[in-house]
Amino acid sequence: DTAVSQTPKYLVTQMGNDKSIKCEQNLGHDTMYWYKQDSKKFLKIMFSYNNKELIINETVPNRFSPKSPDKAHLNLHINSLELGDSAVYFCASSQGAGLAGWQYFGPGTRLTVT
Amino acid sequence: GESVGLHLPTLSVQEGDNSIINCAYSNSASDYFIWYKQESGKGPQFIIDIRSNMDKRQGQRVTVLLNKTVKHLSLQIAATQPGDSAVYFCADLPSSGGGADGLTFGKGTHLIIQP
Numbered sequence: 001d002t003a004v005s006q007t008p009k010y011l012v013t014q015m016g017n018d019k020s021i022k023c024e025q026n027l028g029h030d031t032m033y034w035y036k037q038d039s040k041k042f043l044k045i046m047f048s049y050n051n052k053e054l055i056i057n058e059t060v061p062n063r064f065s066p067k068s069p070d071k072a073h074l075n076l077h078i079n080s081l082e083l084g085d086s087a088v089y090f091c092a093s094s095q096g097a098g099l100a101g102w103q104y105f106g107p108g109t110r111l112t113v114t
Numbered sequence: 115g116e117s118v119g120l121h122l123p124t125l126s127v128q129e130g131d132n133s134i135i136n137c138a139y140s141n142s143a144s145d146y147f148i149w150y151k152q153e154s155g156k157g158p159q160f161i162i163d164i165r166s167n168m169d170k171r172q173g174q175r176v177t178v179l180l181n182k183t184v185k186h187l188s189l190q191i192a193a194t195q196p197g198d199s200a201v202y203f204c205a206d207l208p209s210s211g212g213g214a215d216g217l218t219f220g221k222g223t224h225l226i227i228q229p
Contacts, residue, residue, distance in 0.1 A: 004157075033216055041201055043158070045216025056216050090157050103217060105157030 003027050004106035006091050012112045013081055021076045021109045023091030031055075032074035033092040033103065034066060043090070049074050078111075086113045126226040133194050135223045137187040137204035144206040148217065149178060149189045153200045161189070161202075191225075199227045 004025045013019050025032060033056075034046040047066040048056040054066065063079045074091060091106040127133045139147070145166035150158035164171045164178045164187075171178050177190040187204050201222035 035216070041152075041222045043203065043205075043217075043219040043222075045218070048216050058216070092157075102160060102163075105159070107155075108157050 003104050004091055004093055006089075006106040006109050008109060009107065010110050010112075012114065014114055015081055015083060017081050018077070018079045019081060019111070020078070021089055021091075021111070023074045023076070023106060025072055025091075025093040025104070025106075027093055027095070027104060028072075029093040029095045029104075030071050031094045032068065032071070033094075034074065034076050035090040035092060035105075037088040037090060037108070039087070046089075047074075047076075081111075081113045083113050086111055123221065124224045124226065126228055127194055128228050129196060130193055133191045133198070133225060135189045135191075135202050135204075135225065137189075137220055139185050139187060139204070139206055139220075141206065141218075142185070146207040147178070147180060147187050148205045148207075149176075150203045150205060150219075151200045152203065152222065158203060194225075194227050196227050196229070199225060201225070 007022045011019060031050045033048045035043050036046050037043045045056060045058050046060045049068045051071055065077045066074055067077060068074045078085060088108045088110050090108045092103040094103045125133060125135060148163040149161040151161050152158045162171060162173045162176050162178050164180050166182060169180055175192045179188045189202060191198055201224050203219050203222045205217040205219045207217060
């Protein structure tokens with residue numbers, strides 16, 4: 001019954017590796033997002049997908065590439081991981097574009113790069 | 115740049131007391147504001163929202179007040195309970211139509227409920 005799920009919940013990896021985080025929502029929403037939360041709890045939008053189309057790319061390094069195979073999934077692939085990528089990554093979804101205040105967030109994936 | 119920010123990083127209140135969490139925003143074009151609650155180890159959870167054409171909105175034990183003159187937003191929690199302990203974020207949507215806008219979050223306030 002989980003609305004927005006993410007896997008894995010924890011991810012520990014070394015610098016230079018490539019990793020992916022998966023996100024799935026079963027709410028029938030047509031818009032999905034990726035947020036990054038740093039160690040100071042600051043949440044920042046990274047990407048937004050609406051009906052499989054990228055809407056936002058907030059100056060995220062191109063090492064990060066979102067992939068949406070269908071509107072229920074939005075995966076985040078990260079190449080050549082760096083120490084500064086360590087953070088908690090949250091997936092979210094909402095119905096409709098525009099005033100998408102009702103965003104449902106997943107439980108987060110804590111990425112630690114060593 | 116424009117931002118949404120909170121005045122205090124930590125707020126400690128006695129159980130049963132009311133708490134007020136404040137937020138200042140700078141984007142005059144913002145017309146939709148949301149409060150989220152984030153418990154430890156979990157994702158943000160929607161609490162309450164308010165549009166710019168309103169000054170006040172009430173939910174269950176929560177009230178959001180919006181003062182557009184001074185660009186100030188507050189969240190009032192009545193009769194706080196241990197389960198209210200969390201980090202609270204205010205967020206805004208900078209535009210009111212078109213596109214799947216991501217939320218702009220302010221810095222969180224950690225609300226601690228003392229027994």
